[in-house]
Amino acid sequence: MDRHERIHALHRIFKSSRYAVTVPSLQEQLGCSRATVYRDIAWLRDALMAPIVGDGDAGFRYDSHDESRFELPGLWLSSEELHALMAAQALMGHTGGNVLNSALAPLQSRIEKLLEEQAGGRRWPMERIRVLGHKARKIDEHSFRTVASATLERRELSFDYRARSTDETTRRHVSPQRLTHYRGNWYLDGWDHDREALRSFSVDRMTAAKMLETSARDIPEAELDRHLAGGYGIFSGDPKGVAIIRFNAKSARWVADEHWHSRQEGRFLPDGSYELKVPYSNGRELLMDILQYGGDAEIIEPRSLREQARTLLTLAASNYDRG
The missing domain is CATH 2.30.30 (SH3 type barrels.)
Structure with a gap:
């Protein structure tokens, strides 16, 4: 049980208990150490302003006068949700260059405040999360x-x-x-x-x-x-064919985990290589993705796409024949 779950469990326990709950009982119900119980109670009381009264000897409970008015914050994140939000914040700061920055500024500040509250006042090391743009083009x-x-x-x-x-x-x-x-x-x-x-x-x-x-x-x-969405990549149109690409054993482990198309089919062959089938309507983007694997990939079918790849590779090789 993580801290998020324990705080919710503590809240339920105190809301449903008419009398003070002892620390050993809380340890048993929460499945944690005595020190963790005290830390969670302090967080619930000091950070979330819960009306907790009592001590370690008599136990803890909610003050009956304030109990009905207290509820946990509407947005309370688990550790996984919090980390996902931190990654989303980093992504927002890099999406589309400066295009979205001004529009997302109010949301960005809300997220930063939420992260600060969740961190109990300490600073999250946001520089530990990096979002690297790749071949992004500047837009108006x-x-x-x-x-x-x-x-x-x-x-x-x-x-x-x-x-x-x-x-x-x-x-x-x-x-x-x-x-x-x-x-x-x-x-x-x-x-x-x-x-x-x-x-x-x-x-x-x-x-x-x-x-x-x-x-x-x-x-x-x-x-x-x-x-x-019928063909491969961003090029539209109904698929004109299905490309069969064979990747050698060295690259098979990477390609087998990649998503190329919603209707792709793939299988490992006895020699350890990997055969991938993808529908496509325009071969340009598909060829670019295949050729980045160099000699680790071979187009099996259709023959027309195979010949296009051969032509592109021949032209590329000719650039290095000079001098």
Whole structure:
């Protein structure tokens, strides 16, 4: 029983007891030492202002005059919950650069106060928790806020979008469906009214975003899942095939514990290697993830994806042939 559970147990014991409860009895009920009982009683009385009266000889109880008015704080965290909150606080401070910092400042201060109360006045070593950004792209704060507001308020949205594939800028008119944080970056899934189709947009490529007065068109959840979550990674569309990748025994132990896709299939082979099957609609992101394993991974099927990998590896090798 951790401290969180013991405090709740002490509170229940004192609330239900008409007479003082002795320390040996509390030791037995809480399953802890005499010193721990005294520490928990002191915490309950001094930090949480519980109306505890009595002493170690006669026992302890709640003062009958104040008992009915006292309750434990509404938010009282276990050690696991507290540590998860500390990690969440560190994560909030690094999510999206400075985009969310001002919006989350009030919540951040509330969390810091709660952590201080839970720590009994001492300082938690927050520097012991690190959140490292990886390949996060800088986004325009105004655009992000506008996109988020339109998504939550269910309003249509317009913005200038500079596509990475063509480097051309076009004005887009969409009904936002979902805002997704994926691999350190933000993406908007929306219904493109000009193209009459679902599209995914990288928020860092948006400028001049404007929330419109018209209500957004809502696409059924099943259709969104089918179109946006069917293939591998962030690229949308129904799966066009299933990739079979074989990882050698050296990398198998890592890959077997990784989540690549909601409908992935994996199995260990007799030689210790690992075979992974993932559906995909666009091979670009899948190839990037496979090639980072270098010679430890081999695409078995389909042949077209295998040939794309061979071409990319040949081009990469040619960069080192010069000089």
